[in-house]
Amino acid sequence: MEYHRGYTLLELLIALTVVSILAVIAVPIYLNYELRAKITEGFSVAEPVKVMVTDYYQTMGNWPDSNSTAGVGDPTSFRTEYVDAITVAKSGPGAAITITYRMTALGSNNTVILTSSANAGHAVLWQCTGGSLIEKYRPAACKS
Secondary structure (H helix, E strand, O other): OOOOOOOHHHHHHHHHHHHOOOOOOOHHHHHOOOOOOOHHHHHHHHHHHHHHHHHHHHHHHHOOOOOOHHOOOOOHHHOOOOEEEEEEEEOOOOEEEEEEOOOOOHHOOOEEEEEEEEEEOEEEEEEEEEEOOHHOOHHHHHHO
């Protein structure tokens, strides 16, 4: 008697079901992870701008009101594959650095605003809870 080795139709359907369930769960998680990684690039690009704004405040005693006042380049000079512009402006008692992204997946929810404040010892503190970027895409430190 000769035995045929192979899979039954039922076994193939079960395997296909398991793979499709994993794909339905894993693909959106991966896409969100990828988008958050691209958003992190904006914070890396904005780091030298934060340093320049901090230096300006500690030297002049007040906050810069534009990119040129802070000594940084034109807002579009920071353009990368995912970042469109970085803008410096005065905002209330501090300064604001606006990171504008150019990713179609974000739609019009494409800005993060870093706001500065100074404590009694003139140490500059930054918060990144402002802007129109959706909460789930923000880095952990920027969630309200």
